[in-house]
Amino acid sequence: MSESWQQRFHREAREMDTALRSVLARRQSDEELRAALEELARRPYFRDFTWLWGPALHVRDRVRFRPLLLSWFTPSALTAAGKWVDAWKGGNAAALKTWLDDADRADDVEVFRRLYAWKLAGLPRGTLDTEWREDVMRRFKAATTRSARHTALAKVDLSQCRLDEKTALALDTVDPEAARAFILDHLPWRWSIWGQRDAFLPLWTTLMERARARGDAAMASALYRRLVDEATWRRDVLALARDVREPEALLRELKEHHPEAATPGIAHVFVELAEVRGRDVVPYLLEHLRSVFPRWGVFGRRKNAKGLPELLQLARVRGWEDVWSVALRTSATAETFDAEVRRLVEDTATDEAVTRRRLLQVAGAGGEWNLPGLGLARVQPLTDGTAVALYTRFPELLRGPFRMHVASGWHAAYPKLVSQALQQDDEDLLDFLASRAAMHLVHDPKTQKDWVKVLDALASHYEALPKEGGVFARRAASALGAIPAFAVWDYDALLEKNRLARLFFQRSDDFYLAEPRAVRDLLEAPQIHVQALAFRLLGRDSPRARELAAENLDLLQATLLRPLHRRTRHAAFSALANAAAHGVEPARRLVPRLRDTFALPDTRYPKESLVALLAQVLVRWPELRGPSETPRVFGPTGEAERA
Template sequence: MPMPIVRRSGPMFARESKGGAEAALGGERLEAGRLARVVEQLLEAEQLDDAALLGIFEALAGRQPAFGLLTGLWGPALYRRHRALYRGFILRRFRSAGYDPGRGAWRVAPWSGPYREALERWLQLAESLEDAEVFRRLYRWRLTEGQPAGPQAVARWRDDLCANFEQARGGSAARQRVLERYDQPFELREPQALTLYRCDAEAARDYIAMKLSRVPVYRRHIWEELRGAARRRGDWPFARELYRLQVPPGQWRRDAEAIAEHVRDPAELISWLEEHHPRGSFEEKGEVMLGLLRRRRGQVLPYVRRHLGEMFEAPGGGALMREFLDEVATHQWWGVWARVLKEWAPQRFFEREVMGLLNGVELPDRERRRRLWLLGRVGDEAQVTRLSDVSAVALYARYPQLVRGVFAPRVMPSAVQGYPRLLARALEAEDEELIDQMARRLIMEVPRFGVAEVAEVMAKLTHYYRALLSEPRRFGARVVPMLTGLSSERRWRAGLLLQRNPLARHLLVEALPAYLLNEAWVGALLRAPAWFVRRVGCEALCLGDEALAARRARQCARQAMPSLGARHRAERRWAARAVARGVGDEVCARDALLMAQAVLDGELSAGQGDAELVRLVGRLSARWPQAAQQAGLRPARGPGPG
């Protein structure tokens, strides 16, 4: 029988509700029966609105382990009370089992318990509203009584699925909604799949394929009756998909070998192999494809190239890699060889191949360079395989242009790897291009704690660029392209970066006066993709005396003004200061006032305003009243009373 809920009111109930809620929200863990009385009182409290009740229930769910056992009490009531507001909470806290402090053990909350009638009505309401997620959870609770699903429960689910699918009215769309509501993580059998397919093939096709994709490889067997029904219907794509989803590894091996044996035309061979290529990942797949490669060689290479990832990402794929690389090297398919090494080989394996090419004496130099270029070129691989510092130095000693070129992403320093030996060789050889590449990579990195070599490389680069600052024009010509090449997507952590990265502190703070020697450098900084580099340009413009500011007035007005509307406040404030110092004629003042006022209008409409922009408008209006009049500015009104 459902637990009766008696409506109570008055001061006595208010005190009881408040006292029970305070105890439940405190440190005391209540047993399920006592917590149920508190929940009943909260549900019946008329002084609580929906938002307040949700807040209290969130706190209860976080503090009381037995709250999940009472889903049958609070779930239906909240769902009926305000489904849109409480649905997220219900899905997060939905439980059919929980820990009961009263018993000191974990126990289930059976569907046939005291809340059965309310749960049945809730299930019917969720089905009528086509709330698939809530219905699935309630249906599984009723099906299993909160216990792990047994054979009888799974068999009942299959019967319910087929019965509701056949009885659905409204065409394929209605039947697809039935499949969505009754979808459970159980295995579908062929008789039920055949029933669904014969009733509505359009609605059932994708659902059957989804269920088959979850069947383990070792339990695969082809549903010949369903495949026959698909063939008789003329549904050949689905029949082929059933084969790919269900073919056991042994049968696929025999079929692939038969196709390779009897199909002579290369194009037809590829088509047949693709048509019979199985879904899923299993160890035998790589062995079969290597066997096909040995038997038909280049005729099956397009097929093998399309499925390389399935060969080496499957269990046992690493042991097959050496044989595969030897086979493709025998036929000189160096593109496939390089792709396997870059995308799927371990770092030590990749590095061994690079060093083997460097140390090979019988290989012509042109061919060695070609293979190294293939190995270095970064393609579509998700993670770039890097060389060690020793290997990078060995490669640089023989082919420095490759290190500066295609191998650069594989030998550049990072927050965890510094390449101090490579930097020492570059400094010794005065290789400016490689030094600038390494500095560009490190300028936005914060070294990880305990990685001494990264801090060592940063210190050496900082010392190098500080010495270069004695030649300001050479310094700016090298550093400005480095800064303007920084990505706008890099995260800017000013405090931590400038504190722990001396290279960034030197190039972004200490070297600002050097950038003023050439207007083109400041212009490049102001047009950089990264906002913090544009801020550096604005900071540089604020340096120097008024005479220097007057000489760069045009540059300030035309290139710093777009930063007045920047998204980052730091850039806007420095841009406002730079424009205030650099505006030197009435036309520039008018343009600056128009842009600053447009930004301020947008901010003030949102209830906020940048004080630096306000000061800019005031300074320019006072200095250039004619420009302010042309910009349409009027005297600001004073604050009203209060």
């Protein structure tokens, strides 16, 4: 009977503890010890025994083993019994303290900061901040030079800890220049999402006045923006709007006073500023309208931020289309956005060119969040009725800038819009709607009747397209090419429950192969499952597949260097084998790429399959073999003869 994950966890923890104690007790050179530990580091839970091997390596040679310590250091402690403990309260606490003190004396900032954060992590939140602040003051006051003060602060630079004004003033008194960046990096945050005044976090007026007195306006502004409460900020900016007459100076002052924390009533203040100064404050409003965001109501419903309806009304009355459009696109709820678009579409009294311009102003993403390897955009969706109304009056807008606003998903299936597009035989719009429908997973047909209706209508439409001349293949490839990357999560369930997906991915192989442009579109699609479909097509055992694979070798050979799932990579290998089998010239281009791929450091790369692929190509085209790839046959005399 196989062991459970709990049994495996306890066994691996026990084995790691035993192996580490054995290696550390062995008489060996530093090089041998480092090699043995690097080998152990490949096994599970090596990091979690830092409390055991870290102090031992430090005592042995802190310089030689420092790279290994920093590479595998983890502030957690796992015992041989498989229990997570606080290592600073166990039997190894004295060794850890010695390690910490030695790093402190040697001014090893990186090692000390990691150990220091580890030690404080076991304290309650209030005790942690108090002890940390006292330590910061003690170290900073004890340092006698500017360089020593920078080092002292670098050692205790913990991102999770926050200063209070008393500590900040003490640091500023000793050396304001050395303490400035540290103070600004460890200011407390004022969270006011529920609208409180946050009396427990007062404005640091003493430090702000001291900064202004010595001419450090930037620091005073940073302190104000981080710590100001909503009532104080409102009073100050309205006073600025009344007293500062020069528009450019007013904008500078408003920017220097804009709060960093969430401010629920910010839209109300924007309305008051606009009423006092008119267009003078519009550049400031446009820059900070993204600070206005919907709030949660009862039962999880979204409501407009307080003051946003009044701001939209003021912008409409005064003709500030820039403020109105940005506020609507970035800050309003989906219901408000949809109602405004519907109002514009149904307004036949206004000149059509004006209506078109206003619609263009509100189209597009309302916000973006970009991280390494991940980007998200916030787009306001339209309801089915509004989408049909917009399509009826301005079809080119729905096909173009408003297309992202009708991307179907969990919120809507757009059956009326699909029906309207089918009646108009609008190929561009239908292909886009099909791209979104083909990746939707219908969990319960009884409760998702709109989705069932849409999928049946679109599948019937594509099934009825002519297969001759590549019409179906081009349209299907166009729809598949519009599916975003990483949009399909459960491919097998999708094929099981989505009729349109089955048509595109499983039932149309021969039609794709009959149309070269469709195959290339599939290869260039952003969605990996669509690319895998192309690999499968080009890997089929047929003259047509080999011909198309050779024609698309420029795209196929790039798969050698891409990170792919093993099954997908094997499908790509089959397509590459077909390309090489079609003729010697494609094979001649491919062989050097295959040889270069062996140098990839990826340990999970299926090198054995790569060897088989290269061997298959060289067997088919022996003239491409290198000296080391040419077999030799030895006769009775021992002389080698070429095969």
